[in-house]
Amino acid sequence: MKTRRSLIYVLICGILVVLPVFLNAYWVDVLNNVGLYAILALSLNVILGYAGMFHMGHAAFYAIGAYTTAILNTTYHIPVLWLMPLSGLVAGFFALIVARPIIHLRGDYLLIVTIGMVEIVRIALINNVFGITGGANGIFGIARPEFFGFRIRQPHEFFYLIWAFMAVTIYLFHRLENSRFGRALTYLREDDVAAEGSGVNTAHYKLAAFVIGAFWAGMVGTLYAAKMTIIAPESFNFWESVVLFMIVLLGGSGSIPGVILGAFLVVGLPEIFREFATARMMIFGAAMVAMMIFRTEGILPPQPRKYPPVGELLADEAKP
Amino acid sequence: MEQFFQQLTNGLAVGGIYALIALGYTMVYGVLKLINFAHGDLFTIGAYLGLTLLTSLGLADRLGPLGAVLLLAVMVMGLVAIIGAMLERIAYRPLRESPRLSAVVSALGASIFFQNAVMLIYGARFRVYPHDILPKIAVNIFGLQIPLIRILMLLTSVLLMVALYLFIQRTKIGTAIRAAAIDQGAARLMGIDVDKVIMIVFLIGPSLGGAAGLMVGLYYGQINFTMGWVYGLKAFTAAILGGIGNIPGAMVGGILLGVIEALGAAYISIAWKDAIAFCVLILILIVRPTGLLGERVAEKV
């Protein structure tokens, strides 16, 4: 079972590496979008999937990362890739400040407040807050990322950048999931009173989940800004947050492969059915309803964490 | 002062619309603990059905303006109620025992479905309501010239809300709805047909939303297939502001939000109008985490 699973993963990785060779620029760009959404959804998954907090404003963190990159790159000409961690930090810091007073809100109250947050951020961007966001037109002329003198500009070049970042994300988040930190988030999702009563600092972990999720979304914002070279407030509206929310829940809340599959379905599938033009989104909506009815936990719900078998542990104890 | 009262009455009229839509959110939340994200789109459908009926039946010529609007309102409310009940039956009932967020995603799917269905049928552009239905006259109240339609709107929403309040408080079905909202299991044990209660809620809520859609069409004169999201979000904000699940809370929250927005747009900044509403919401929730009229339940341990 375990070997079959890892075989499938190796196979998928192999296909992804060679895929751009066989696809035209349009489809590679679709895959790039799927990749960006998937990483964003993985970052939302930390908050919504692992910690179970109804957060529908993730586009706000993404926007702050993208704008940080755009502003610093266009005014100070700092190379884009250097701005990635910085954009993450700015988004994380923003999350720390705004999440602090609202994390104690329950379920649906948190949901509407995070929606409010993303709308306030968008309106602030449109209104050219602090005179640096360029108003409704946004910011243009963002530089392409450079890697040791190699400039990334073609869709298939971006493909490897985005999917390499995805690989790093999966690797790190997988470790995070299977750790004291990841467990703490699961405990507070299951029952936060019991978690606190077992010694878990629930307020701290709720905040930490927000900060990590925002940090990652901010870094994706950098990639997005570099890929588009122009960003505008409308790219970060409430609907984007809803799309991310749907990706996580449709794919399987709390499950890394589920969330990635969700991104393929929500972002990729409508592209495939482009010929059906206008009716496709209507069918898509109906399909979402059907999907939730037949697979309420999402398509690939999370697997229980694996621990060394009990017997193995006992054998280890016996060793000197 | 003149401007203040104009904005105030405008805010009250818009607030009445928010309140009507908010009632749909709050009633559904009360019995199902579900945010019916498709509710805003039922409001849109109400507006478009009103347009179709108005232009195709030629009611205005036969019944005069007020009679036409009245009949129109009844028809729209009835049709939207049927769509609402179907929505519940198809998209929500199979998910009654599922995790709460699954139903939320189903609601989002239904919303996408409705929105795109409306776009397919009516097109993506703004549609214009016939502007000669209601006479464009203003009424003089204490020296203020207030458009008749604004007064009619406010009166209609207050009337509908009072009717709903009496229905919920005084009738047997209303009592059943309140009981099911407090404890579904206990209500079922007391012999209340919870399925029927939920169905009734999905008839009443959408019909109020449909009425609000018709009113927006008549008031602003133009409608668009995405407007359900904008109004839905505002109305949901209003429901939370008042304390979700609480019927008087939705009324108070809706009116309050309408007034805050109108006055904020006039005196602070029109560009920040939408942000002001959300800022007020966030501030209120930080101080009162369960909304203005929401009960503060001590956490059970």
Next chain:
Amino acid sequence: MSLLQLDKVTKTFGGLKAVDNVSCTVERGSIVGLIGPNGAGKTTIFNLITGNYRPDQGDIRFEERSVIKLPTHLIVALGIARTFQTIRLFQKLSALENVLAGCHCRMHAGALAAMARLPFQRREERKALELALGELRFVGLGQQADQMAANLSYGNQRLLEIARALATQPRLIILDEPAGGMNDQETAALVELIRSIRDRGVTVLLIEHDMSLVMKVCEQIVVVEYGSKIAEGDPAAIKQNPRVIEAYLGTDEE
């Protein structure tokens, strides 16, 4: 000095005095029972000790330190662990992961250590796993480690809560109706378990409705009624106490 001291503690819920001026002490290494009729305020007292509620008046000291202003997780870290009257396990997680929740407060690795998988983090995980497994065996659930908590029998779920509480390495464990829903056989085993918890050096404070269990296992009993303490003493004295008999059986005039 005593391990835990309640000093004139009062808690009111909207006019109702749930706990009224209660003082008592729990001595190190003892097994203390808290009894009283339904609604007497027993669970509220527990919730006050563990920081779920804040007292309106009075003070609660654990090892000489006032805990009334501390959040629950810090009180757990100081050495007070609890179980819940209405079982509050993480239903969808395995028994082992439930107990690992208790280990949490004795571990240190954060998000970065987990992502980098530092050596100390791996050692710590290993140790926690062994400790959690040890606690599962201690309560007799060693074979059920992989089972989902929701699938355990009612009695076993109560035992799992005890294992989770013990995994926090407490000096005081507070059990809220540990025998609730257990059959006679399980209750008998529970008596042994409670004694062996005490023998490990953990002081036990428990609420229980099963009088025979309380009389058998407790060395000291505190009786509350309508939020007030009406009696305190060893089992023999409590059995003879007229106010206790009155509270439990009612007076003849009624």
